[in-house]
Amino acid sequence: MLQTYGKQLTSxxxxxxxxxxxxxxxxxxxxxxxxEAKRRELVERIAREIIENLIVSNTENPVVGSILQQLxxxxxxxxxxxxxxxxxxxxxxxxxxxGPNEVTGPERQEVMQRLWKITLARVDATML
Numbered sequence: 001m002l003q004t005y006g007k008q009l010t011s012x013x014x015x016x017x018x019x020x021x022x023x024x025x026x027x028x029x030x031x032x033x034x035x036e037a038k039r040r041e042l043v044e045r046i047a048r049e050i051i052e053n054l055i056v057s058n059t060e061n062p063v064v065g066s067i068l069q070q071l072x073x074x075x076x077x078x079x080x081x082x083x084x085x086x087x088x089x090x091x092x093x094x095x096x097x098x099g100p101n102e103v104t105g106p107e108r109q110e111v112m113q114r115l116w117k118i119t120l121a122r123v124d125a126t127m128l
Contacts, residue, residue, distance in 0.1 A: 007057075010083050014053055043127060047119040055115075056081045056090060063122060070118050071111070079103070079111060 054064045072078050080093045080100070092103040092111055103111055 006085055009085055010056070013083060017052070039127065043120060043123050046127075047116065047123045050119050050123070051081075051115060052090075056083055063126065067115070067118050067122050070122075071115055074114060074118075075111065 050064060050067070054061055055068065068079070077094045082091050082093070083089075084091050092108055093100045094103055095101075
């Protein structure tokens with residue numbers, strides 16, 4: 001029951017972020033940009049969606065699986081990404097001898113940067 005409640009909270013947070021982004025996009029002036037810039041923007045948007053929603057939800061999507069495998073290969077650690085019930089920012093955990101530990105500080109920034117670069121490259125490679 002608590003897992004279901006946690007999933008509902010996560011979905012509600014995603015919906016709130018989506019509505020905020022939608023509201024901001026309506027208020028900005030439309031600017032004509034090059035085809036390459038549009039593609040880059042689309043790749044970044046899809047990569048952001050993968051990181052914020054699919055990786056955190058432990059989906060069995062093959063793209064997500066390959067991204068996490070590459071991250072594990074590059075860092076030598078297996079990470080779990082989840083949203084805490086009380087916060088808005090994603091929590092990164094990895095297994096250690098004493099149980100799961102939260103990744104914080106410079107290591108957290110490094111993991112998030114690697115995850116972002118891997119996801120961007122993977123999305124860019126699969127886009128037509």
